[in-house]
Amino acid sequence: MTILKTFLANKKGNNIISKAFFSEESFFYLYALLKDRQGKAMPCLNEKKMALLGFISKEKKKDLDKGLEKTKESVFKKLSRAVVGKSKVDDEVLDQLEEVLISSDVGVDTTIRIIERIEARVASDKYLNTSELNKILSEEIASLLEENTSGELNDFDTELPARPYIIMVVGVNGVGKTTTIAKLAYQYKNAGKSVILGAADTFRAAAVDQLEVWSERVDVKLIKQAMGSDPASVAYDTVQSALKGNIDVAIIDTAGRLHNKANLMNELAKIKKVMAKVIPDAPHEVLLILDGSTGQNAFEQAKQFTLSTEVTSLAITKLDGTAKGGVVIGISDQFKIPVKYIGVGEKLEHLQVFNRHEFVDSLFS
Numbered sequence: 517m518t519i520l521k522t523f524l525a526n527k528k529g530n531n532i533i534s535k536a537f538f539s540e541e542s543f544f545y546l547y548a549l550l551k552d553r554q555g556k557a558m559p560c561l562n563e564k565k566m567a568l569l570g571f572i573s574k575e576k577k578k579d580l581d582k583g584l585e586k587t588k589e590s591v592f593k594k595l596s597r598a599v600v601g602k603s604k605v606d607d608e609v610l611d612q613l614e615e616v617l618i619s620s621d622v623g624v625d626t627t628i629r630i631i632e633r634i635e636a637r638v639a640s641d642k643y644l645n646t647s648e649l650n651k652i653l654s655e656e657i658a659s660l661l662e663e664n665t666s667g668e669l670n671d672f673d674t675e676l677p678a679r680p681y682i683i684m685v686v687g688v689n690g691v692g693k694t695t696t697i698a699k700l701a702y703q704y705k706n707a708g709k710s711v712i713l714g715a716a717d718t719f720r721a722a723a724v725d726q727l728e729v730w731s732e733r734v735d736v737k738l739i740k741q742a743m744g745s746d747p748a749s750v751a752y753d754t755v756q757s758a759l760k761g762n763i764d765v766a767i768i769d770t771a772g773r774l775h776n777k778a779n780l781m782n783e784l785a786k787i788k789k790v791m792a793k794v795i796p797d798a799p800h801e802v803l804l805i806l807d808g809s810t811g812q813n814a815f816e817q818a819k820q821f822t823l824s825t826e827v828t829s830l831a832i833t834k835l836d837g838t839a840k841g842g843v844v845i846g847i848s849d850q851f852k853i854p855v856k857y858i859g860v861g862e863k864l865e866h867l868q869v870f871n872r873h874e875f876v877d878s879l880f881s
């Protein structure tokens with residue numbers, strides 16, 4: 517690891533460092549420690565390298581903390597009630613903990629998996645103190661989420677696997693598709709990539725206009741047709757335009773509701789097929805947007821959509837202003853499809869690449 521070597525060369529002889537065990541994990545904690553003491557990042561670690569190692573900037577972490585405030589408050593309140601008058605983690609505390617997790621929208625299956633892990637820890641350490649419960653929970657949840665996906669997800673400045681890279685955005689009405697598209701466009705653009713948008717939600721009157729306003733605000737090109745026109749045709753035009761214009765990323769909006777569900781699924785399939793006529797492996801990403809503030813409903817939507825559409829990534833929006841943020845843990849654990857983004861506010865910067873460690877850290881510390 518070159519960064520680590522540079523770091524060691526810079527800090528030779530430092531006691532804390534020579535004692536540390538150098539896995540990427542322990543390096544992370546060591547880094548956090550040094551960053552705290554000095555109030556700034558080490559000179560040998562720039563933002564890009566930090567992103568590669570799964571670190572996020574102070575600013576993003578602040579947004580994340582703020583976005584998860586309500587969930588955190590509610591989880592903490594319930595946790596402290598669960599351990600009141602108890603000094604060690606016993607069966608009764610575990611029962612209460614189970615209730616806390618389920619009522620925090622983590623979901624039954626994931627709650628069971630978490631409780632099993634805590635039970636195993638209690639078995640090996642009979643006098644596990646309740647004051648350590650937060651720490652233990654965050655460690656176990658982080659390592660549980662680790663099982664599903666290896667490594668952290670790519671940030672916006674990472675090189676894309678295809679050019680143009682075509683993203684098709686799906687999800688029911690109101691979950692945040694159009695706003696998430698604007699946030700993605702903004703962040704890809706900030707990372708130096710050219711972006712084009714396709715307004716293939718031609719079903720709702722205001723949908724095209726809404727995306728148009730965003731495209732102007734973010735200053736990216738928009739491909740559109742009149743309301744009611746064939747969405748597959750808009751998608752086709754968008755992909756073709758991206759190809760001709762040598763564009764890096766094309767993001768295509770879709771309808772969240774048609775006259776009935778079968779109609780919608782057929783239409784999404786048709787849009788996909790048409791894109792592949794221009795670029796055989798397009799769309800490269802089918803991003804399903806879920807509204808985190810709907811808790812278990814988001815779970816249901818994920819189940820339904822993934823049954824009928826080939827979803828490749830998930831975004832969970834509106835985590836700010838809800839106490840149901842625990843749903844991210846459940847969805848991230850239960851679906852083989854990675855949670856790639858989370859929405860923690862209405863501003864363009866408020867879409868973040870999902871980072872398990874930071875998420876759990878923001879929730880439990």
Ligand SMILES: Nc1nc2c(ncn2[C@@H]2O[C@H](COP(=O)(O)OP(=O)(O)O)[C@@H](O)[C@H]2O)c(=O)[nH]1
Pocket residue numbers: 687688689690691692693694695696772833834835836837858859860861862866
């Ligand atoms: N607070 C908050 N609001 C969001 C977030 N994402 C989307 N929204 C809001 O959700 C509403 C519906 O979003 P929209 O993009 O139109 O949903 P669509 O129907 O799926 O395209 C809008 O008012 C957005 O501002 C988020 O992360 N946080």
Ligand SMILES: [Mg+2]
Pocket residue numbers: 693694695717723
């Ligand atoms: Mg929309």
